[in-house]
Amino acid sequence: MKAYKIPEATVMRLSVYSRYLYQLMDDGVKSISSDEIARGVGVSSAQVRKDLAYFGEFGTRGVGYKVDVLYGHLMKILGLDRSWNAIIIGAGKLGSALALYEGFNTRGFIIRAVLDNDPERIGTKLGNVEVEKLDVLAERVQENNITIGIVTVPASAAQEVTDKLIHAGVKAILNFSPRVLKVPNKIILRNVDLSVNLEVLSFNINFSK
């Protein structure tokens, strides 16, 4: 694909744009300008155009963008013109919540399995998947062609399950544990640290006065 690097912030904004466009389509809007998108999602219009410019020319000068066409391009760019199989490791509160979160399904992310080691949790149903023992990790990843592993275990177990996921063949890991994970270069890693987010808030409340 394309040669040079896309800023991560750009990718995140594309995701936001795509959802905004979806909403517009729902409302029956056919055409939109970069300025309207910008106001809708809270960035500058130059930012919107720059972000899109990484991938091509999708608009018409003097006119704007066709909502459905741009939406289609964005979904393709984000890799959402297909579905992705994912597995959740850790069936605690957060893991369970994510397993049942509709927001993933509606964007094409399908949770194929949820694993845990706690006997209390094994066998319980989360939507239409049943919590299974950690042992079946490699098996489930391979038989379901799972590319994304979601880690929601305590910090102490995070590196271990991550290693197992990588060994089993996942390409990307979304880590919710408050632990810095070591992964090979070819593995795509993202960290979502819930406490960090609250702490940025408390810093800002504190600091702005």
Next chain:
Amino acid sequence: MKAYKIPEATVMRLSVYSRYLYQLMDDGVKSISSDEIARGVGVSSAQVRKDLAYFGEFGTRGVGYKVDVLYGHLMKILGLDRSWNAIIIGAGKLGSALALYEGFNTRGFIIRAVLDNDPERIGTKLGNVEVEKLDVLAERVQENNITIGIVTVPASAAQEVTDKLIHAGVKAILNFSPRVLKVPNKIILRNVDLSVNLEVLSFNINFSK
């Protein structure tokens, strides 16, 4: 307080450093260099020193940092030398998971109330708080001196509950709904969009081949 702006990335890293230092204290480590911190959390040592330099001089040249002292400074900088009262709006799967998440309590964030409008959910217990009707929002915020509102309602209700939170007097909002919220300047807002995170992954898997 301080005059010039701290990068958000710096604040996030400070939070990560602080947790790493806590772990070190637990392990009985007394002193540490920026290089060791750097390797522990996966950044460069120059980055660590730069981040700390925004706030003062906490180390000793030729020696390093005293773990407990640096930890104390970081906790104070992050505003974690006190506790913060928070409220969760939306007792769905995610809201419930957050209400029960120990990671918040251990860092001084106390969930004082969880509200929802669904009669099915009202009255259910989440740990030691009971889900209540949305009506009591202003009352709960004021009587508990709540500064942080956590929004876990569907996108369609997000702006409305946000407005209510602001009106009731919260200073900061952590938004988990996939919706761009409009808030006054003085309100501190952070968005944690779970789908965006997965979509950055799918983009990267897609794009890197």
Next chain:
DNA sequence: ACCTTCTTGTGAAACAGTTAGCAAATAATA
């Protein structure tokens, strides 16, 4: 056909954040 209005796409400028490198400070050793 020409003029006016609109809005994209893009190079250049401005800004922000990260990395590099080194002087200054400390401790240990002889």
Next chain:
DNA sequence: TATTATTTGCTAACTGTTTCACAAGAAGGT
């Protein structure tokens, strides 16, 4: 006390991202 080995704090260089500003293209009106 001098020497050596460390490691911070800080400035400067670098790299990356965002904003600016405008030429180019499109549509509608006259």
